[in-house]
Amino acid sequence: MDVREPVPRQRARALALAGLLSFLGVWCVLSYADIVPTVILPSPTEVLRAFPVLHFEEALVRSAGWSLYRVGMGFVLSALVAIPLGLLMGTFPAVKHFLSPLVDPLRFLPISALVPLFLVWFGIEEAMKIMLLFVGTFVYLLPLVVEAVENVDDVYLQTATTLGASRWQLVRHVLVPGSLPAIGEALRVMNGIGWTYVILAEIVNARLGLGHIITVAGKRSHVDQIFAGVLVILFIGVVTDWMIRVANKQLFAWKS
Amino acid sequence: MARQLTPLGRLLLVLAGLSLLGYGLYKYGVLGRIAGIVAPEKRAEGTVSRDDFGASPAAAPESTPAGTTSRASLGGGTRLNRPIKVAIVLWGGYAGGIMANGGLAPNKDSVFSRDFGVQVELLQIDDTTKSRDAFRAGGDRGGVDIMWDTVDAYALEYGGLARLNPKAIMQYDWSRGGDAIAVDASIKSVRDLKGRKLACAEATPSHYFALYVLTQGGLTNRDVDWKFTDSAVDAANVFKAGQVDAAVSWSPDVYVAARERTGGHILASTKEATNLIADIFVARGDFLEQHPEDVRRFVGGWLRGVEMVHKNPERAAVLLQKSLSGVNTLDDAKGMLEDVKLPDYAENRAFFNPQGSLVNYQSIYQTAQNIWRKIGKISQVYPGYQTVDTRFLEGAAEYFPQAGTAKPEFEFTAPSKPRAEPILTKTVSIYFPTGSSTLDENAKAVLDTQVVELAATFGGAYMRIAGNTDNVGNADANQRLSRARADAVARYLVSKGFDRNKFEVVGNGPGKPVASNDTDEGRAKNRRTDFEVIPR
Numbered sequence: 001m002d003v004r005e006p007v008p009r010q011r012a013r014a015l016a017l018a019g020l021l022s023f024l025g026v027w028c029v030l031s032y033a034d035i036v037p038t039v040i041l042p043s044p045t046e047v048l049r050a051f052p053v054l055h056f057e058e059a060l061v062r063s064a065g066w067s068l069y070r071v072g073m074g075f076v077l078s079a080l081v082a083i084p085l086g087l088l089m090g091t092f093p094a095v096k097h098f099l100s101p102l103v104d105p106l107r108f109l110p111i112s113a114l115v116p117l118f119l120v121w122f123g124i125e126e127a128m129k130i131m132l133l134f135v136g137t138f139v140y141l142l143p144l145v146v147e148a149v150e151n152v153d154d155v156y157l158q159t160a161t162t163l164g165a166s167r168w169q170l171v172r173h174v175l176v177p178g179s180l181p182a183i184g185e186a187l188r189v190m191n192g193i194g195w196t197y198v199i200l201a202e203i204v205n206a207r208l209g210l211g212h213i214i215t216v217a218g219k220r221s222h223v224d225q226i227f228a229g230v231l232v233i234l235f236i237g238v239v240t241d242w243m244i245r246v247a248n249k250q251l252f253a254w255k256s
Numbered sequence: 257m258a259r260q261l262t263p264l265g266r267l268l269l270v271l272a273g274l275s276l277l278g279y280g281l282y283k284y285g286v287l288g289r290i291a292g293i294v295a296p297e298k299r300a301e302g303t304v305s306r307d308d309f310g311a312s313p314a315a316a317p318e319s320t321p322a323g324t325t326s327r328a329s330l331g332g333g334t335r336l337n338r339p340i341k342v343a344i345v346l347w348g349g350y351a352g353g354i355m356a357n358g359g360l361a362p363n364k365d366s367v368f369s370r371d372f373g374v375q376v377e378l379l380q381i382d383d384t385t386k387s388r389d390a391f392r393a394g395g396d397r398g399g400v401d402i403m404w405d406t407v408d409a410y411a412l413e414y415g416g417l418a419r420l421n422p423k424a425i426m427q428y429d430w431s432r433g434g435d436a437i438a439v440d441a442s443i444k445s446v447r448d449l450k451g452r453k454l455a456c457a458e459a460t461p462s463h464y465f466a467l468y469v470l471t472q473g474g475l476t477n478r479d480v481d482w483k484f485t486d487s488a489v490d491a492a493n494v495f496k497a498g499q500v501d502a503a504v505s506w507s508p509d510v511y512v513a514a515r516e517r518t519g520g521h522i523l524a525s526t527k528e529a530t531n532l533i534a535d536i537f538v539a540r541g542d543f544l545e546q547h548p549e550d551v552r553r554f555v556g557g558w559l560r561g562v563e564m565v566h567k568n569p570e571r572a573a574v575l576l577q578k579s580l581s582g583v584n585t586l587d588d589a590k591g592m593l594e595d596v597k598l599p600d601y602a603e604n605r606a607f608f609n610p611q612g613s614l615v616n617y618q619s620i621y622q623t624a625q626n627i628w629r630k631i632g633k634i635s636q637v638y639p640g641y642q643t644v645d646t647r648f649l650e651g652a653a654e655y656f657p658q659a660g661t662a663k664p665e666f667e668f669t670a671p672s673k674p675r676a677e678p679i680l681t682k683t684v685s686i687y688f689p690t691g692s693s694t695l696d697e698n699a700k701a702v703l704d705t706q707v708v709e710l711a712a713t714f715g716g717a718y719m720r721i722a723g724n725t726d727n728v729g730n731a732d733a734n735q736r737l738s739r740a741r742a743d744a745v746a747r748y749l750v751s752k753g754f755d756r757n758k759f760e761v762v763g764n765g766p767g768k769p770v771a772s773n774d775t776d777e778g779r780a781k782n783r784r785t786d787f788e789v790i791p792r
Binding site: 037038039040055056057058059061062065115116119120123124203204205207208215216218219220221222223 | 294295296297298299384385388392393412413415416417419420455458459483484485486489490493494496497499500632635
């Protein structure tokens with residue numbers, strides 16, 4: 001195997017399958033052979049059996065719907081705020097410097113510590129949950145958007161300027177299209193971050209929600225249900241990620 | 257002349273067709289049925305009312321003898337060569353063990369070590385989920401052997417832990433003021449909670465306390481708008497911020513929240529509901545199997561520590577402050593001790609004996625399990641005797657030769673003239689023969705299920721027994737009769753072991769109707785006995 005030696009497509013798939021199977025194999029051996037007690041690591045069959053219970057008693061599908069809604073709202077809100085703001089900051093360094101003392105430290109914001117504050121500020125209904133997801137993703141998205149704009153090659157700007165483009169035209173026809181593919185990638189990452197924060201957002205007063213299911217299962221020592229809930233989140237995560245990737249490819253075809 | 261449809265026209269036509277079809281499916285319940293398969297609702301939440309509490313004959317514990325275990329003696333097993341690991345939280349109830357251990361860390365000079373020959377390590381794990389993780393891991397794998405719990409919550413989480421075959425081994429405290437309901441200015445009694453927003457941590461002692469108080473006050477679980485938070489502290493905070501009308505939480509947060517919100521006050525606490533929230537130790541089955549002798553000594557040493565706390569509460573407070581993280585001042589530590597009652601050896605024995613105390617382990621366990629099942633928190637039930645092992649407590653008898661039987665705990669000053677307003681009023685229909693004030697067996701059975709448990713649970717509160725009649729007959733005679741009947745009820749309760757001074761007897765006659773006397777139905781409602789729970 002050489003460094004960065006490309007792998008043919010078929011072999012890549014075989015490798016991925018082998019990785020998955022060996023992971024499952026280790027899981028099976030550890031749990032079925034009782035090397036790790038089942039109260040710590042449930043067996044694959046137990047996890048499978050948790051699904052009907054969650055489906056018929058804990059409204060798994062409705063919960064997934066609610067979680068999707070919350071993550072989606074947080075995602076849309078943070079995109080609506082972060083993309084224009086990031087474009088502005090990336091285009092005009094003066095704006096960036098003006099906001100940097102506010103924005104730079106935000107990346108280190110301990111979101112979990114904010115839950116009690118958000119409860120007091122935004123109440124215990126949906127607003128609090130969506131705000132938490134909004135802030136959680138926004139603080140990551142904004143710097144990425146700024147970076148995407150800054151990474152647009154100066155050559156394009158210079159060419160456009162030589163051709164007599166106005167300031168607005170530079171933004172409209174050079175910076176925006178130049179940075180959009182990278183912003184699309186950033187949004188993909190945000191989707192992932194949203195799904196990690198949904199557990200936190202649904203800790204309080206969520207009658208339905210995947211995070212709620214997992215939290216409750218944890219409290220009642222139903223490890224199998226925790227696994228099942230996590231699997232559902234992974235599944236949704238992978239599917240939405242794939243959708244965003246396809247959308248990016250379709251929308252920003254000029255990238256390649 | 258046939259005209260071609262435009263693409264837009266075609267689209268509209270298809271849409272119209274689809275919406276008709278959709279409406280039809282919806283109208284005839286097909287959509288609903290599909291949704292029921294694809295995305296079913298949560299398990300339905302039943303209604304919990306006052307009849308779900310109290311030892312009804314059906315829910316009474318199986319009459320297994322007091323030592324409810326498979327084996328009678330404590331043989332077998334080996335001695336442990338490491339400290340017994342115990343998960344505790346920030347709470348005054350651990351004073352006994354901390355006293356016997358001289359702190360949290362195992363040490364050679366402790367009472368546990370010197371007098372009982374066991375090493376004990378107390379681990380403060382304030383996050384409930386993490387303490388359960390530690391319990392599942394077990395003491396040999398970096399976790400704990402014994403964990404804290406409350407009987408009500410244990411009934412809920414037993415199913416998830418059943419594989420570990422856990423057993424309750426002893427009681428270390430009763431919450432006495434540690435749990436409370438803070439309410440806003442407009443709420444004066446439990447009935448005022450109807451339709452209001454109530455915050456608490458779901459499926460915790462707070463939740464159970466709220467259900468108890470609501471139902472005894474004549475409401476059901478469906479009468480309030482529950483707002484479930486992750487922790488009791490969160491519940492207190494959302495109350496403080498004005499997001500909800502009431503919150504159940506624990507000390508000191510709940511008292512701080514009630515003080516800091518304008519008009520906020522405490523509606524009820526375990527200071528009055530003294531025998532509701534019982535804290536117990538639960539041990540892993542494999543640990544009990546392997547090291548029964550160590551467990552017996554642990555129980556003995558802990559209860560010796562309880563005696564030490566009773567003799568020297570000052571020192572206990574100092575040690576509590578020094579040992580637990582989160583206790584800022586000595587006054588805080590003293591306050592924490594005041595929020596609990598540490599039962600001694602005799603009281604522990606009475607608690608685990610189904611025929612012992614009026615409110616005991618089995619009665620609370622059965623009631624709690626029934627409640628959680630009704631509101632859909634659990635689907636599988638486990639008999640109470642399977643969840644407890646009293647051999648260790650019984651085996652520790654040799655350490656407490658003086659221990660008699662548990663004595664009545666509360667003293668009520670005579671004559672009882674409680675001034676405060678009742679926290680809640682439980683209305684019960686007791687049938688008396690016309691003109692008579694004699695209780696028949698039927699009436700006694702009603703009192704046993706509806707009132708004895710209420711009076712015992714609110715051990716620290718006065719109870720006003722108010723007899724009421726309808727307007728049939730002479731008002732004076734009715735008044736005298738209602739008073740005589742209330743008296744008969746009080747006498748019966750005293751025969752069950754209550755202090756006579758706990759009760760105030762009132763005969764209202766027809767003076768306080770709750771319904772119209774013009775109908776049979778209304779008159780039946782007016783012939784009632786009100787039991788008012790009044791704080792001391």
